[in-house]
Amino acid sequence: MAKKARPRAKVTRLTVAARAGLSPSTVSRALADHPGIPESTRRRVKAVAKSLGYVPSDLGRSFYQKKSFRIGVVIPFKRDPASGRLRTILSEYFSKTLFGIIHAVDPARYTVNVIADGGLDAGALAAMALSHSVDGFVFLGLRAGDGRPRALHEKSIPFVLIHHYEAGHPFPFVDIDSESGYRALFTHLASKGVKDFAWIAGDPGYLDATDRDRIVERLAPEFGLTLARKLSGRYSRRGGREAGEALLKGGRLPHAIVCANDRSAYGVIEALRAAGRRVPEDVRVTAFDNNDLATLVTPALTTLDNPFFEIGRLAGLKMLALFRGEMPSGERVKPTLIVRDSA
Amino acid sequence: MAKKARPRAKVTRLTVAARAGLSPSTVSRALADHPGIPESTRRRVKAVAKSLGYVPSDLGRSFYQKKSFRIGVVIPFKRDPASGRLRTILSEYFSKTLFGIIHAVDPARYTVNVIADGGLDAGALAAMALSHSVDGFVFLGLRAGDGRPRALHEKSIPFVLIHHYEAGHPFPFVDIDSESGYRALFTHLASKGVKDFAWIAGDPGYLDATDRDRIVERLAPEFGLTLARKLSGRYSRRGGREAGEALLKGGRLPHAIVCANDRSAYGVIEALRAAGRRVPEDVRVTAFDNNDLATLVTPALTTLDNPFFEIGRLAGLKMLALFRGEMPSGERVKPTLIVRDSA
């Protein structure tokens, strides 16, 4: 019975105004709950708008305000045309962080645009912001020495760095507090009677990786631990396996093998298993990230949980602060030690 | 020396026009490479624009054209506030598909907006399109019986379904061709002397899962295979493990266990391993998807590759066709059989 107001022509503020016998500006104010509009008018306008099936144009609002209400999330991405293989950062890292960002900015009516970064230069990024395609950027998976943040900063384009930061610059970032993590881990290891360990480093192209090198080296003595060997695991399973094999050739195994992430830890475990060594009986193995992988493999990994969702959420919050004209500081979130079977 | 034209005030088409001694419309046409603009003018305009550091406003263009040039990618997402655990579809599936979409639509200057679907109703989605927040939708991870596509269709809002379709409706979709996959798989199994097998089904909430039930049942006899048992693996590792345990209690194991996806296959393998059965010596196990997981576990999984990137790419292409006013049909892409160690 209720005749569905199926709008044949588009209905705008003008249509609503005409139908309500008011001016467009009053409609605008009523809909935006401006003060100084009597409750009665407000209600009437809203009723008319509803009956007309009026949907405000985000585009009109954006255009007027010169704000797109979009945040560009920049993530490294290349596809090898030959093999078709994707070269990007870990899916799980990306997804969880992305949802964290969305979760944070959604209440402010911001939306997230994914930008596949296959070598975009600073100019291209700046153009996206200047053209109001996005209002700012969140960077994921940036490599050490990337000059784009600085370039954007010079153009006053807002951005937040994730798992990255710029030494000597007060750029807002959200990073993992590796030091706190390794303190927890070393405490655990020491309590298990571990005296020495090998360090399987990450990909030195990332700031976090080289940071962890330094942190591990510096902290070990505090916990009575000897850093017996340092090898690169390149954050990859294969890198881990190769490091594990190298370790096995080097004579006596240390009490523990501390790996810079989950994947390389699993590679190490594979190498050990192939050589007939048992984890954790013969040697303990620890990891970092706590990806799905960590519980999937055998033995399940003792690892430091990298709270991707939370990190994304905080980055989103900083982005909003930036939009409000504030200057949010950098922040490091503490990982949680997850003790499972491997150590 | 070259004085950097750092725009203090915003430079628009008007600025460029004034500087070039032309009208704004000519500038517009020159920049858009319209026919009927002499090469000389075009060049001059472009030079001036460049020297002024002019960046066209996407917002202005969008506003005028009433098109946002954004595609909304809708993905199920819920976060359990208590545990903080994310409930969403697989990260890897999401990421690869998303990048496929981006890859396809980027050349047409479309951009992708991720929409976390925590129970958005059809009205909310329609409002996003009607407000020109996005021009259309790509749906991921839809469950059987979801009425939203039909509702959007009635409002003439363009969308593409991925790994989903609507029987009896010509909605554009991109799905995996499970039948072709199982033909390849059964051929392989038969060649290995397999005579009977157990089917570990997926989550019946998804269309693909129930389709595979039917396909497997129908196809088996063609290949001289007996479907000895049917159990649900719920697409999950735990579901697979439980199914595996049930199978082990049921007396003699069939020659093979065909699982509806990788995760449940791994669960089955865990159950078998716990019971001291070897894969593939005692029983062959097959999977579906070819996620990272497939090579991570031991034994590496023989599985059907679900080409997520390609599926996303095709969906993006269909989206563009829809925007051109065409009515693209549904499409099923063939999975590739990847033979590894588990079968």
Add this chain to the structure above:
DNA sequence: TTGTAAGCGTTATCAT
């Protein structure tokens, strides 16, 4: 070949 003018839907300013 180029210019003029209108219009996209919104909000803010200034009147009334």
Add this chain to the structure above:
DNA sequence: ATGATAACGCTTACAA
């Protein structure tokens, strides 16, 4: 309390 008007940056008839 409400109305008229301008402005945001762009494109596209229509005119010249």
